[in-house]
Structure formats: C-alpha cells, structure tokens
Amino acid sequence: MVPDAVDVSPALLTPARLRELEIRNRIWLAPMCQYMVEEQDGIPTDWHLVHLGARAAGGFGLIVTEATAVSPEGRISPQDTGLWNHAQTTAWRRITGFCQDQGARIAVQLAHAGRKASTWPALPRFRGRRGTVPEFAAGWRSVGPTSDPFPGLDAPDALSRADIAGVVEDFVAATRRAEEAGFDAVELHFAHGYLVHEFLSPLVNTRTDDYGGHGPGRRRLALEIAAAVREQWPAERPVIVRLSATDWIDGGWDIEQSVELARELEERGIDALHVSTGGAVIADIAVGPDYQVGFARTLREAVTMPVAAVGLITEPAGAQAVLERGDADFVALGRAALREPGWPQRAAHELGVRDGALYPGAYRRGSW
Numbered sequence: 038m039v040p041d042a043v044d045v046s047p048a049l050l051t052p053a054r055l056r057e058l059e060i061r062n063r064i065w066l067a068p069m070c071q072y073m074v075e076e077q078d079g080i081p082t083d084w085h086l087v088h089l090g091a092r093a094a095g096g097f098g099l100i101v102t103e104a105t106a107v108s109p110e111g112r113i114s115p116q117d118t119g120l121w122n123h124a125q126t127t128a129w130r131r132i133t134g135f136c137q138d139q140g141a142r143i144a145v146q147l148a149h150a151g152r153k154a155s156t157w158p159a160l161p162r163f164r165g166r167r168g169t170v171p172e173f174a175a176g177w178r179s180v181g182p183t184s185d186p187f188p189g190l191d192a193p194d195a196l197s198r199a200d201i202a203g204v205v206e207d208f209v210a211a212t213r214r215a216e217e218a219g220f221d222a223v224e225l226h227f228a229h230g231y232l233v234h235e236f237l238s239p240l241v242n243t244r245t246d247d248y249g250g251h252g253p254g255r256r257r258l259a260l261e262i263a264a265a266v267r268e269q270w271p272a273e274r275p276v277i278v279r280l281s282a283t284d285w286i287d288g289g290w291d292i293e294q295s296v297e298l299a300r301e302l303e304e305r306g307i308d309a310l311h312v313s314t315g316g317a318v319i320a321d322i323a324v325g326p327d328y329q330v331g332f333a334r335t336l337r338e339a340v341t342m343p344v345a346a347v348g349l350i351t352e353p354a355g356a357q358a359v360l361e362r363g364d365a366d367f368v369a370l371g372r373a374a375l376r377e378p379g380w381p382q383r384a385a386h387e388l389g390v391r392d393g394a395l396y397p398g399a400y401r402r403g404s405w
C-alpha cells in the first residue's frame with residue numbers, strides 16, 4: 038500500500054545542516070570497500086565513479102566513500118583507495134564533482150587499518166584466499182598498538198611514539214588533500230577494529246605507556262587525530278567520526294566508554310557520530326534488523342551533536358521510524374544500497390513524496 042501524496046516532508050526526507058553544509062535528506066550511503074583498485078596504487082577508478090555516482094544520482098543525501106587509507110600501509114587490502122598522493126587527489130576530484138552535480142554531498146572516510154591491514158579481500162576473484170597477503174604478493178607488514186595479531190592474521194609491528202606522531206600527521210595530510218579533492222566532509226574511521234579502535238579497546242591495547250592502560254591513555258590517539266584533523270579541515274565543513282560503540286564482549290570497549298569518548302570528541306569540535314559496532318576482536322554479535330540503533334540512541338542522548346544509525350536498516354518505513362522515535366538524526370544504508378542505488382527515490386514514493394526532487398532530470402520520466 039502506497040500512501041497518498043503528503044504535503045509535509047517526512048523526517049527521512051527533511052534537509053539537514055552540519056556546520057555550513059546543507060544535506061538534502063537524512064539518508065547516507067554507508068562506507069563500503071569495493072576492493073576495485075586493480076592497479077594497487079590507491080587511485081579510485083571508473084568503478085568508484087560509477088558506484089558512488091549512481092547512488093548520488095539515486096537520491097542519497099550524503100555519500101560516504103569506502104575506507105580510504107591515509108598511507109599505503111594503512112590499507113585493508115592492496116585494492117583499497119587512498120589519499121596520500123597527488124594522483125589520488127586528482128582522481129577523487131572527478132568523483133566529488135560528479136556526485137555534487139547530482140545534488141548529493143560527499144564525505145571521504147579516512148582510515149588506517151592497523152593490525153588488520155594487508156589482507157585478502159573477500160571477493161570471488163581472490164578464490165577464497167584468507168588472512169594476510171604475503172610480501173611477495175604485494176602485501177606489507179602491518180602495525181598495531183602492540184605486536185599481538187588479530188586472530189588469523191600475521192603479527193603487526195608495535196608502533197613507537199614517533200610512529201604514532203607519524204600516523205597523526207598522515208591523517209592531517211590526507212585531510213589537506215581531501216579539501217583539494219573537493220570533499221564536503223571528512224569521516225574518521227575509528228570503528229571495526231582498525232588502528233584507532235585497536236588503541237581504544239582494552240582487549241587489544243595492552244601498552245603500558247601513555248597511549249595505553251587506563252581510559253584516557255587508550256582514547257589519546259583518537260582525540261589527537263580528531264583535534265588535528267578538525268584544525269586542518271575548513272571551519273565551515275563538518276568532521277564526522279565513525280565509532281564501534283561496543284566490542285560485544287565483557288571487559289572490552291563498551292557503550293559507557295563510547296559515551297566518554299563521544300563527549301570528548303564533541304569538545305574538540307567533531308560535528309556528528311556514525312554509530313557502528315564490533316570488529317576489534319572475535320565476538321558473538323546478535324545481528325538483526327536495527328541491531329545497532331540502540332547504541333546510536335544512547336550516544337544521541339549523551340551528546341548534542343547529531344548521530345547516524347546504521348546496520349540492517351533496509352526499508353523506508355523502518356528508516357523513517359528510527360528518526361521519528363528520536364533514535365538518530367540520520368540513517369546510513371550499506372547492503373540495501375548495493376542492490377538498490379535509487380533506494381531514496383523509492384523511499385520518497387513510499388512515504389508519499391511525489392515532487393521528483395531526488396531524480397536527475399534525465400531520469401524524471403522513470404519516477405516511481
């Protein structure tokens with residue numbers, strides 16, 4: 038049953054503003070690695086233009102790129118995108134311009150994969166290879182808070198204090214390039230058991246210096262990156278942080294620690310949170326519809342900045358309900374957006390909005 042046309046914009050399709058950035062609706066494309074940089078040089082390709090561009094043309098408000106590494110050794114796989122040199126910056130420029138021409142905004146997810154770097158992508162063309170890509174096959178040695186490995190992967194090199202300062206510098210340099218590349222926003226990837234989450238989690242970070250141990254020590258790298266990136270990024274554009282709100286395991290990173298971190302991030306000028314979970318250690322995660330939304334709500338109640346919920350939000354009515362209940366200010370879609378680039382256009386139709394605003398002119402005749 039499709040409702041009659043409505044006059045009042047449903048929450049999902051109401052514009053929002055982060056700093057000076059106007060976003061046409063509340064629907065984000067979740068960051069999703071494509072592992073499609075065949076040349077292994079970090080330069081986004083035609084695939085990335087078409088993948089992100091199709092979803093910009095499909096009506097998403099904010100496109101978040103896949104995890105884009107701030108340094109070669111920060112890639113999850115050799116096939117990841119990066120933002121550590123000029124050629125990558127130039128290639129991204131074409132993609133940001135196209136997405137913006139469709140009325141979308143675009144954020145780059147800046148990432149360092151830490152001890153989960155240099156892995157085989159789980160794609161059919163890699164024929165079931167798993168674990169660490171060896172150096173003879175274009176892999177590299179990974180780094181982490183300590184030399185303890187993630188289960189099934191090679192042991193990383195523990196970062197020295199000087200190395201840590203270098204990582205912060207890499208994030209700042211990538212932020213400078215993100216501006217040159219025309220991005221509207223930066224999203225810092227502090228989730229899913231990659232480098233910054235590895236420092237946050239007491240199950241992974243067993244360092245005894247001032248980047249480890251007690252809570253403030255474990256949060257230090259996250260806060261240093263956030264503050265340094267915020268200072269580098271233009272004042273009128275937002276910086277978003279993606280967090281894992283819990284490790285899903287007793288004694289691990291949890292929602293209380295996430296609340297503490299969120300408040301400190303807010304004090305440092307971070308503009309929005311994107312709330313995911315898990316990834317630092319192997320854990321039993323009860324996956325189901327909206328399974329992470331409760332964490333978004335708890336964080337939303339603890340801070341004043343807006344919050345995005347993600348995780349098995351698949352249907353327009355359900356996404357609208359997340360916003361109406363006040364669980365979150367934005368919803369992000371991952372897998373549903375892989376199968377349906379025009380999901381926001383269908384959402385508009387199902388929520389009774391028939392103004393065609395989310396269609397490029399050339400597609401209007403195909404409106405729902």
Ligand SMILES: Cc1cc2nc3c(=O)[nH]c(=O)nc-3n(C[C@H](O)[C@H](O)[C@H](O)COP(=O)(O)O)c2cc1C
Nearest residue numbers: 067068069070103104347348349350370371372373
């Ligand atoms: C193919 C694929 C690649 C992903 N890559 C990333 C990534 O680069 N960065 C990230 O933060 N999350 C990544 N994720 C997680 C998604 O952003 C999202 O949080 C997750 O899929 C849950 O949302 P969904 O149920 O709408 O798919 C990826 C997920 C998928 C399916």
